[in-house]
Amino acid sequence: MKVLLIHADYIEYKAKSKTRVAEEIPEELKSQRGEEVLVAFVAVEKADEAAPEEAVGKGIEEIESVFKEVKAKEVMLYPYAHLSPSLSNPEVAVRVFRGLEEGLRGKGYAVKRAPFGWYKAFELRCKGHPLSELSRQITVGEAKEKERVSKAVAAEKKLRSEWYILDPEGRLTPAKEFDFSKEPGLRTLYNYETAGTRSAAKEPPHIKLMKEHELVDHEPGSDPGNLRWYPKGTMIKRLLEEHVTGILLNYGAMEVETPIMYDFAHPNLRKYLDRFPAKQYVVRSDEKEYFLRFAACFGQYLMGHDMTISYRQLPLRLYELTHYSFRREQSGELSGLKRLRTFTMPDMHTLCRDMDQARKEFLNQYKLAMGWMRDLGVEYQVAIRFIKEFYEQNEEFAKTLVKLIGRPILIELWEERFFYFVMKFEFSINDALEKAATLSTVQIDVENTERFGISYVDEDGSKKHPLMLHASISGGIDRNLYAILEHEWMKAQKGERPMLPLWLSPTQVRLVPVAEEHLGYCEGLLAELEVQGIRVDLDDGSSTLEKKIREAEMEWVPYIAVVGGKEIESGTLTVRVRREKGKQKKFTKEELVATIKEEVRAKPFRRLPLPSRLSQRPTFR
RNA sequence: GCCGCCGUAGCUCAGUCGGUAGAGCGGCUGAUUCGUAAUCAGCAGGUCACGGGUUCGAUUCCCGCCGGCGGCUCCA
Numbered sequence A: 001m002k003v004l005l006i007h008a009d010y011i012e013y014k015a016k017s018k019t020r021v022a023e024e025i026p027e028e029l030k031s032q033r034g035e036e037v038l039v040a041f042v043a044v045e046k047a048d049e050a051a052p053e054e055a056v057g058k059g060i061e062e063i064e065s066v067f068k069e070v071k072a073k074e075v076m077l078y079p080y081a082h083l084s085p086s087l088s089n090p091e092v093a094v095r096v097f098r099g100l101e102e103g104l105r106g107k108g109y110a111v112k113r114a115p116f117g118w119y120k121a122f123e124l125r126c127k128g129h130p131l132s133e134l135s136r137q138i139t140v141g142e143a144k145e146k147e148r149v150s151k152a153v154a155a156e157k158k159l160r161s162e163w164y165i166l167d168p169e170g171r172l173t174p175a176k177e178f179d180f181s182k183e184p185g186l187r188t189l190y191n192y193e194t195a196g197t198r199s200a201a202k203e204p205p206h207i208k209l210m211k212e213h214e215l216v217d218h219e220p221g222s223d224p225g226n227l228r229w230y231p232k233g234t235m236i237k238r239l240l241e242e243h244v245t246g247i248l249l250n251y252g253a254m255e256v257e258t259p260i261m262y263d264f265a266h267p268n269l270r271k272y273l274d275r276f277p278a279k280q281y282v283v284r285s286d287e288k289e290y291f292l293r294f295a296a297c298f299g300q301y302l303m304g305h306d307m308t309i310s311y312r313q314l315p316l317r318l319y320e321l322t323h324y325s326f327r328r329e330q331s332g333e334l335s336g337l338k339r340l341r342t343f344t345m346p347d348m349h350t351l352c353r354d355m356d357q358a359r360k361e362f363l364n365q366y367k368l369a370m371g372w373m374r375d376l377g378v379e380y381q382v383a384i385r386f387i388k389e390f391y392e393q394n395e396e397f398a399k400t401l402v403k404l405i406g407r408p409i410l411i412e413l414w415e416e417r418f419f420y421f422v423m424k425f426e427f428s429i430n431d432a433l434e435k436a437a438t439l440s441t442v443q444i445d446v447e448n449t450e451r452f453g454i455s456y457v458d459e460d461g462s463k464k465h466p467l468m469l470h471a472s473i474s475g476g477i478d479r480n481l482y483a484i485l486e487h488e489w490m491k492a493q494k495g496e497r498p499m500l501p502l503w504l505s506p507t508q509v510r511l512v513p514v515a516e517e518h519l520g521y522c523e524g525l526l527a528e529l530e531v532q533g534i535r536v537d538l539d540d541g542s543s544t545l546e547k548k549i550r551e552a553e554m555e556w557v558p559y560i561a562v563v564g565g566k567e568i569e570s571g572t573l574t575v576r577v578r579r580e581k582g583k584q585k586k587f588t589k590e591e592l593v594a595t596i597k598e599e600v601r602a603k604p605f606r607r608l609p610l611p612s613r614l615s616q617r618p619t620f621r
Numbered sequence B: 001g002c003c004g005c006c007g008u009a010g011c012u013c014a015g016u017c018g019g020u021a022g023a024g025c026g027g028c029u030g031a032u033u034c035g036u037a038a039u040c041a042g043c044a045g046g047u048c049a050c051g052g053g054u055u056c057g058a059u060u061c062c063c064g065c066c067g068g069c070g071g072c073u074c075c076a
Helices: A046-050 A052-070 A090-106 A151-159 A184-195 A205-212 A231-251 A267-274 A297-306 A355-376 A388-393 A395-405 A477-493 A516-531 A545-554 A565-570 A589-599
Strands: A002-018 A031-043 A074-079 A111-113 A118-126 A133-137 A161-166 A172-174 A216-218 A227-229 A261-263 A282-285 A288-292 A316-326 A342-352 A381-387 A409-414 A421-430 A436-445 A467-472 A509-513 A536-538 A559-563 A573-577 A583-587
Touching (some): A046 A052, A052 A090, A074 A090, A184 A409, A205 A216, A227 A231, A297 A342, A342 A477, A355 A395, A355 A421, A355 A436, A355 A467, A388 A395, A421 A477, A516 A565, A559 A589, A573 A589
Parallel strands (some): A381 A409, A509 A536, A509 A559
Antiparallel strands (some): A002 A031, A216 A227, A282 A288, A342 A467, A381 A421
């Protein structure tokens, strides 16, 4: 007998039509609702036919123990054939159900029962706490094996890990014994990973910045964790997206697009979802339910399943910018741009022939991620996590990775493999509140190609399951902006001038005429710079020069060019250069263009996201 | 999700020991045309998040709810 136990806020079912094995039922059983309920989905199996009474007894025992543990108010027994591939005959099944119902009722519990052998529509809301989803295998006869999968157990297993620091000289030191005095950032990461944080309860500064700069805002008209992006924020987001996509296409990935929602009932997906706690948005379409993807994995797995692949074609890379991924994080976990329910993330899957090839790919992708972090201009920490056994076989590889970074990194070793991967790296940043957030990550997956039936034909003509790398070179795009803003805020605290990287600055050059009579000349300059592919705008308002400069500074404009009689006469530009603490420098137009072009080299470009005349711009908040 | 704190004009905030509100910025109008971080004056903006309750009267007190932030939990 298989039992799936769900602790739910409510369940509601409606009997729709009979199957061939339907029992006759009174009217009141055709539709029922239970609240604060432990729902027991039960499938009676062939093996139970040998001893139905024993199955009933053990079933009651299991349901009762969970019922007490979760403190539910009532039980809903729900015949659910789909739990087992080898069902008992209907007569035995009905006997077992009656036995369970009467037995539990006899112990004084409030019991409801859904009818056997009917097609039923049902709706339930799982509470989602650690014990709210449990499955039990009840075996009659001598074998008395219990199966128990739950978040709580998962968390326990995950905790069984050891922490080390690996330095560029190849020394592996237990983290507890490591001298962090020269590695404050690594210490912050380690503390965060192992102890959480004890820092003061403050709002992360990027939230204020993202609003003040009219980049991103909360959208009260949506579900929490779904944000509103203003033109400047949208431009930044697009540039990040285009850049990471460009990097991956250049690297040889094939870009694809896959659906954002998937059928709960699809057998392969079901298997995968069973392994992870429910954290999905659910979408209804007619009578079916779909979940919104939390990464591009599903679409790419299903595509990979149908592909014919030769070993000659490996490594093979599929890429999608998941615009969007959805994760229904608990409401209390949401935070600004750091933790969202709807976010954008590049997701690449690389199929590899063997571990040698996988390591080589992993290394390449690790380098791509290093390049990405450099382009963002933020400081980052490196953590590499391994299954212990895998680490022992790959110590030299680990040393190669740390050497590339050139400073110590955090190593976590898991006793056993609970997840589907044997190793992964994570590049993370520490924010102003000393919390860590992962950006880039790559994992070596040894499990899912088999689960999803992805295979290639090897040299000898046999079908094999490849290894698969999951790569998110930038990590969540939204989170990248969080990283930049937090980083710039911390810079400002140290007395430096915060600014966005030039390639991401909505305005790169602001023209500020000294007086109205210089406006015409500025218009000409504006057109000339625009043609050169510079994001340039013009403050044509009626306020004073000083005020215009103040406002440009507060907007973090990297180059502010004041244009008056002197500039018109000499044909040069006097520019406040933000990166050089607002120092005024003289440029010719050509020099300014060349300077900017050099600074944004190899980065994508988008035109100014707002009207070029400031007087034409609305306020967004 | 649980617990705590918060929600007053477009923004940042003050205020009302219960008698339906005020500043600065922004916006609009006018004056000023200015050489590197805030020119001056006037005007228009508010169901005090939302829904109930108590009260002669609620923005204020109580309950609920929505949203935000933090802590816990979580983070495939």
